[in-house]
Amino acid sequence: MQLSTIRKGMRVRIEQLPQGEMRSQFIRIGLMEGVTVSCLEKLPGGTIVLGLHHQEVALSDELASAILISRL
């Protein structure tokens, strides 16, 4: 399933990142395949705030829909 379908409070595992330039940027901030993230907030319009260990990262729904996840 896509990360964009996540709901607030869910914990999921990142299964697949998109290819290309954004991929390197995801890896840099620690958002990698196999990492567990939780959804801290989901805004109207789909912008997601993810909890990644001690970090909070916000990403637009467009980016989120390119990332595949599995539920834990």
Next chain:
Amino acid sequence: MEPVSTQHRPHKHLRTDAIPTDPLKPKIVLVGNPNVGKSVVFNYLSGLYVDVSNFPGTTVEVSKASYLGYEVFDTPGIYGVSSFNDEERVARDIILNGDVIINIVDAVHLERDLFLTQQLIDMGKRVGVVVNMMDEARRQRISVDLELLEKELGVPVIGTVAIKRKGLEEVHELIVRASEGIQNRALHAELHRMLSTVGSQGEALLVLEGDAIVADRHGIPPADISRREELYIDRRNRVNRILQRTVSDMETGKRLSAMLGRIAVSPLFGFPLLAVILYGVYLFVGVFVAQDVVEITEGRIGKGIVEYHIKSWVARNAATTVSIDVLDAEGDVETSRDFRFPDGTKADPGQWQDLREFRDGHDIEFGFTYDNPWLVLFFGEFGAVTMTLTYLVFLLLPLVLGFYFALSVLEDSGYLPRLATLVDRALRVIGLNGRAVIPLILGFGCVTMATITTRLLGAQREKTIATTILQLAIPCSAQLGVIAALLATAGPQATLIYSAVIFSFLVAVGTIMNRSLPGKISPLLIDLPHMRLPQLNNVTKKTLYKTYFFMKEASPWFFIGALVVSILQVTGSLVRIMGALEPLLVGWLQLPREAATAFVMGLVRRDFGAAGMFHLDLSAFQTVAALVTLTLFVPCVASLMVMLKERGVREGMVIWIGSLILALTVGGLVSQILI
């Protein structure tokens, strides 16, 4: 102290030579992710004198200062050394050219920050690491073993609470002790084999990581993108292993700042909180500074004292007519008198005495009309000297200080990235990313200032859209005050129509530009720093720097703008332009012919334009049509000049002429429909 140098000096000159540097002084470069407290460390090292300049060919600002025998460079916040955007390209070149890298990392976000640290180490740079925000880590019950981290990285590490200046005294020793860290042997060997074609280990690494610009400088192709990914993943895993050994965290409890940070992006409370914050900023800047403070600085000091004295000093030896209006308690003209001094005021002390008796003890408005056109040019009604002085020092300066203060508080509190997150979706409708909210809000203060701030947007496309919207549809604070007063007279219906027209126009322009400009919106991927209480001394220093550099950059344009209008006035062109505008105003906009003055004055200062409407006795709908046109109408000359500089002459002129045509079209349509 011994000067330090890298072991692998670049054999080719890097583009950083374009920033004036002293080749004899070793260069310390401060590097870190955004919001890690880099600026506090820089302020600590730099003392009072800082040189901020645009990096050549970009609009990214780089600060440089002197520290003992070193040159210290502050770089823009980055997540890694590469070429994903302007900030990264600038930081990359400064890092490549640096002798000692001081890498500032956030104790709470080591997982994110050490990626950059390890990359700097892989570049073969001499590195020292400042682990900042140790207090925040402690509060979040994260413990960082600094000694072990030093061993794992192979470079010296210190812990600080920069904002409270704790531990900063160790930075000096860190600079001296900075060293090359532990690198992957195979990678190190590979990079060294490349040294014959590529200047330094750092550049070699970037070529392997697919940096096309660096590769091009050495005339070789960059490595394939898959190689970058391989290196990134390897680095990420190494960092994760180091973290496992050095950082332990006990489960965190809910804390106030974490809760506030969460509330700020929650759908339920985020928007009300935003409204409260914006209202607070409005009360501070829009009411306190723009009205109370400016009333004193511009009205009493600027016009009443400074301008009056300059003008009467000029009049001492020059043929002048002085007209004085004495005002009653309501501010209406009670009596007027003209005093004529054919040989200057010094030659006729008797009449000067009469003038003083006439004005003393009253609120007055005054005008000095000089016979000599050159004096009119510089000291007359729109005199380039007198008007610029009052405008810049007594009106704009307090406003800009107020706005930058509010912005620095929001910036240091960690709220701005949350604000960007909150509004990202809405701004995407008009082709912008969440980050564009900052220039748009600043526009309500001063469009000129906001136009400069569009630099922080990532893509050219977004800069173009944001600049257009600012120049077209955002009324600045000077204008807002007058608009609000006029709308108060015109009634709630007029206010509603005015707001609806301007707002829908803004959305329409953004939407159309978003659809028609090539490229697409850069997606939001933003890291939310923890919220903290801003420290007054850092906020003050930031406010003063930003204000100083804005004034330095914008002042000449305000002067030139005033000079242009002054020349138009002296040569009689102003009257001709007004004459040419008349048929359009009377026939199409259905306004009285005197409105022409107000429109042309709007060129000088947008609020002059709106203020000119007070005396016209407009109906409610006429007011709406006039204000719509004025708001959309060309911005003040200074913001036009700054726009031409930021966006280039061609694009700037398209926006400018486009806004003229659109303003008259939309204003006319409103008028034709309503009246």
